[in-house]
Amino acid sequence: MGVKTEFRASEPISEQEKTQINSVRAMLQERLPNGIPDDVNTDLNLCRWLRGYHGDMEKIVKNFATYLASRKAAGFVGDDFAEKFFDLPDIEPFLQYIASSRLQDRQWSDEHNAFLFVERAWSQPKEFIKTFKTSDYLLHCFGYSEMLQQLILRREKKQSSDKGPVQFIVIFDLNTVNITDYVNPMSGYMKLWQIRSELWQDWYPEMVQRIYLTNPPRLLGLLWKVARVFLSEENLKRIEIISHTPDLSVKFLPPWLVPKEYGGEFVNTIPPGDETGVSIRRKISPTDYYKPYxxxxxxxxxxxxxxxxxxxxxxxxxxxxxxxxxxxxxxxxxxxxxxxxxxxxxxxxxxxxxxxxxxxxxxxxxxxxxxxxxxxxxxxxxxxxxxxxxxxxxxxxxxx
Structure with missing residues (x-):
């Protein structure tokens, strides 16, 4: 029996959306000197942009063009990008400080037409921003989002035509968060979170189906104030706070999909991820701080x-x-x-x-x-x- 959840699989493309997709594709082809790369020139992908931008064609064309140019400049291209991402010279040196999910799309749910990944929040925000230039962290987030998109595009190539866009589900673990570190909205790490969130909301619209916040701090009111700094109202509605971890695999997701750490049955056995599928980060020390020039x-x-x-x-x-x-x-x-x-x-x-x-x-x-x-x-x-x-x-x- 399927798990009942407020968020279901994304709806198939409607007849009205098919017309809009043709229009936005024509606009992009006209304004982009080299046209639209084949991998992102699909009806389902353009449908995500239309839904995420509520049909605002001009905004879609502007942001899509910047996204494509930035993707090319960063070198985040190629059929094997999802496999080579973690070995890229601009990415690999920083992985030791980031708890990155290494599950790829293995935790897949047909019911949700989505796969699962896990992220752990920063445990040392004040040290973190001394270790990464803003562009270093944004390159990681940009590349990671592109990797997830490539996994989505591969899934969509194989699925039946009556299904909607593929998405992903996030378990975001707040266990290591000291909420008082995030009280000041003008702090460097708060601004970095905000910028990171803008990037994936602008360039990867409608890819997230649901965000489950686990191990939340006691000050839930403050947590919501922090979240409102980062996310649009639409994406705030996708958040579910899981105060009692076992509820995740009882009320929201099937047990086989959820890692054992969060009350489910799944245990990862493929390195370099831990049993949850997340790479193990090490503590940042002053010797790790970035040295300019x-x-x-x-x-x-x-x-x-x-x-x-x-x-x-x-x-x-x-x-x-x-x-x-x-x-x-x-x-x-x-x-x-x-x-x-x-x-x-x-x-x-x-x-x-x-x-x-x-x-x-x-x-x-x-x-x-x-x-x-x-x-x-x-x-x-x-x-x-x-x-x-x-x-x-x-x-x-x-x-x-």
Whole structure:
């Protein structure tokens, strides 16, 4: 007998949605120079975007284009991406600090047309933000979301035509959370959570079916206030707080789907995941803290004298530099507030060489090396995301 739950499998595509899908596909084909990549050009995938954006075609086209350009810039492409993700050079070094679910899509429910993954909340938020640049963490979250999407797209290729979009179910374990660490909405780690949540809500709409929060702190009212900072009202409705862990496999999900740790029957036996299917993280120490400007040291140069720029509220500043043939770029910056940052060739924002990310630098500067930009004009774009305050920017770009 199936488990009764408020959230059921996503509905099949309606006749009205089929018409909308054709319209949004035509708009995307017209505005994207290289068209829509085959893997994401499916009716079910475009249906997720339509539902997530409530049919707002212009917003879909704008965000879809930025997502595709950022995905390409990050290198998150290829038929084998789901298998190679954890070994990528920008991902692998940080896995020891993140409890990542390694279940892939093995915990699958036909009833829900969804698979399950587990995530454990940060246990050391103040240390965490000293170990990762904002872009490091966003690359991990971006790549992980893309991996889940690729697993979804594979499932959808095999399913019958009368089914709706595939989704995933999340068990989010709050056992290691000290809720008082999250009281200040302006703290660095609160902002990082908010930015991470924006990314998956903007670029991966309607992929989540249900979020089960297990081992919640006692201050549930404060927990909801924190959640409202991160999530849209629509996604808040997908949250179920499980105060009594055994209820998860009694009232909400079938026991065979739920890991034993959360009251179910499933025990993972495939490394590197633990019995729940989550990789084991280690404690962060001061020796793990990120050391800035090492890319200059490794290339045998001193950091050049930085430039400064005041960016007016809601305005953009674009710095352009011509890179000679056979040369590479080293860069870094700090900003006094939140900034939308991107690097692209010439004037073509669809030709990103660094993903378009919402960044903060109040704990660590942003920096990097671009190796494949020789014989090109490269644009660094900084958009002040505040509508009220001037953004004070300090930046350095070096050709080597």
């Amino acid at each position: 090492q890319h200059y040291v490794k290339n045998g140069i001193d950091r050049p004298k930085p430039s400064h720029k005041d960016v007016s509220p809601a305005e953009k500043f674009v710095f352009k530099i011509q890179v000679p043939k056979g040369k590479k770029l080293l860069w870094d910056f700090t900003a006094s507030g939140e900034v939308q940052f991107a690097i692209y060739r010439g004037n073509n924002r669809n030709d990103l060489v660094f993903p378009s990310f919402h960044l903060i630098t109040n704990k660590l500067n942003e920096e990097g090396t671009l190796n494949d930009v020789s014989d090109s004009e490269i644009s660094f774009e900084f958009q002040n995301l505040s509508g009220y305050f001037t953004l004070k920017l300090e930046y350095t770009v070096a050709i080597l």
